[in-house]
Amino acid sequence: MRAFIGLLRKDLTIIRNWYLTWFAFMLVGMVGIYVFSVYVSEPSIPVPFLVMMASLHLLLAPLTMLTALNLEGKTQLWLYNPQSSAKLLLSKLSAAAVIQLLAQFFILLYAFFVMKILLANGLIDSYNSFLPVKQGLFMQLGIFAVAIYFSVWVIFLWTLYHLLGKYPAIKNFRWLAVLLVWFAFGFLETLLSKTKLFKKEMFFSVNINISPKMDYGTHNSWNIVYTDAHIPLLIIGLYAVVAIIVFLLSSWLLDRKVEV
DSSP states (O other): OHHHHHHHHHHHHHTHHHHHHHHHHHHHHHHHHHHHHHHTTOTTTHHHHHHHHHHHTTTHHHHHHHHHHHHHHHHTGGGTOSSOHHHHHHHHHHHHHHHHHHHHHHHHHHHHHHHHHHHHTTSOSOHHHHSOHHHHHHHHHHHHHHHHHHHHHHHHHHHHHHHHTTOTTTGGGHHHHHHHHHHHHHHHHHHHHTSHHHHGGGGGEEEEEEEEEEEEOTTSSEEEEEEEEEEEHHHHHHHHHHHHHHHHHHHHHHTTTOOO
């Protein structure tokens, strides 16, 4: 455990410039939008910006993972690291998860700030009428889960890309091979979704009122309207299994001493 914590600290250190830049970008955007809303006397302007920023965080963990892998790849230290490949990759994935959680917490604080402005201007009746606790929690969990899932795929595709660099015949076209793998998985995913097995997943699903839509209401203000979202529990479980398999496969490929 001590070795893993050391790896995690190292990974957080090497990507420090990246996530500080991301946080600075968020802060500048938040302040800028607020100043603009005050200037035009339209306190609801930060609402669509809030939704946009929350959506952008689907990309944060994958981009963080890609940054960490590229920085690590420049040193080639993992070729001689006594730690297992799984532990090395899990450390980077954990670092991306930590940054993701911190950023989403930052967005949550901004959401409370926006709601306070709306409440002060009489545009909402209460915090709960704008962002109920249940909806907020499920949206945060959804963003985090999707971001981590794509981060695992970033690990695999990045590792595959550099592994193919060992073969001169396809070295210049390895990006095409990576794209083919990604599209092939998407094609297989589409085919499976049309099978009877997946059509029966309704027996393993729930409907939760968490699907947000932007609506410019009758009071000339932006609101978030929630509608029922179909949550397929079976599909979520299968995606979790896919993520584990892809991660283990990435670890196996890295054990082949991938060179950048």
